[in-house]
Amino acid sequence: MYPSRMDESAQVGASAQRPPEIAERWAVLKADSVSRLHPGLWILGADTIVVLDGGIFGKPSNAAEAVRMLALLSGRAHEVITGICLVRPGGKLSRSGSVTTLVRFKNLSIKKIEAYVRTGKPMDKAGAYGIQDRGAFLVRSVEGSYTNVVGLPLCETLDWLMDENIIEPV
Numbered sequence: 001m002y003p004s005r006m007d008e009s010a011q012v013g014a015s016a017q018r019p020p021e022i023a024e025r026w027a028v029l030k031a032d033s034v035s036r037l038h039p040g041l042w043i044l045g046a047d048t049i050v051v052l053d054g055g056i057f058g059k060p061s062n063a064a065e066a067v068r069m070l071a072l073l074s075g076r077a078h079e080v081i082t083g084i085c086l087v088r089p090g091g092k093l094s095r096s097g098s099v100t101t102l103v104r105f106k107n108l109s110i111k112k113i114e115a116y117v118r119t120g121k122p123m124d125k126a127g128a129y130g131i132q133d134r135g136a137f138l139v140r141s142v143e144g145s146y147t148n149v150v151g152l153p154l155c156e157t158l159d160w161l162m163d164e165n166i167i168e169p170v
Contacts, residue, residue, distance in 0.1 A: 019051045020098040023083030028096050031085040042094075042166055045085040048151050050127030052078040057127045066117045066128035067110075070138070073127065075107040080127070080149045086160050094164060099153035101144035103131075108138060125151075 017025065031045025050057040052072060060066035080103055085096040121135060122128035129135035131142070131149045147154040161167045 019049060019054075019056060019079070020081050020083070020100060022056065023047050023049050023081045024085070024096050024098045025083065027083035027085040027098075028093070031087045032091070035087045035091045039091055040089050042089060042164070043087040044157065044161075045087070046082055046152050048080060048082040048126045048148075050078055050080055052076065059124055059126055060122060060128045063117050063123075066122040067113055069128040070108065070113045070116070070122070071110065073105045073129075073138075074113070075105060077102055077104045078127070079103070082148050082151065082153055084153065084157060084160075086164065088164075095160060097156070099145055099148045099156055101142060101146075101148045101153075103142055103149055104140040105138050106140045112137075 026047035026049075027045040029045075030047060031043045034045065035041075035043045050069075050073075057069050057073075060069055080101045081098055083096070083098045086094040088094050116122065116134060116138070117128070119134055121130055121133050125135075129138055131139055131146070142149060145153045145155060158167070162169055
């Protein structure tokens with residue numbers, strides 16, 4: 001695994017692009033930056049965002065922002081969108097796209113939100129939660145790819161890798 005070292009904070013904010021296009025663009029930029037350092041390898045880039053009412057939630061910059069994000073998500077449905085990009089050896093784009101999953105949160109008290117934030121788990125996750133860790137208690141339901149909410153839509157990713165003969169079907 002090679003981190004892209006991209007400044008992810010720049011992804012949040014106003015944009016003329018729709019959220020799936022933004023996530024895909026960031027995945028392409030990440031994959032491209034790593035491909036330049038490792039031109040002989042296949043590179044898979046991914047970027048996950050959380051979208052509520054058209055607003056994009058990236059990773060929180062501090063605990064107060066994590067509490068604010070989770071309070072906004074409480075009792076509501078939001079989208080988790082992961083952009084993915086596959087770059088061939090030599091730096092040529094093979095394909096890119098995005099996967100969207102609908103997540104519904106339970107109604108959460110501020111006490112529960114603050115307790116979760118104090119664990120430190122939300123700080124490196126888009127939307128300030130990780131469904132794969134203690135943050136699972138926040139979630140009422142998931143419609144679509146669970147692994148997308150974790151951060152990488154495995155079904156689609158594995159299909160792409162098999163289509164390119166990078167991996168063999170099991």
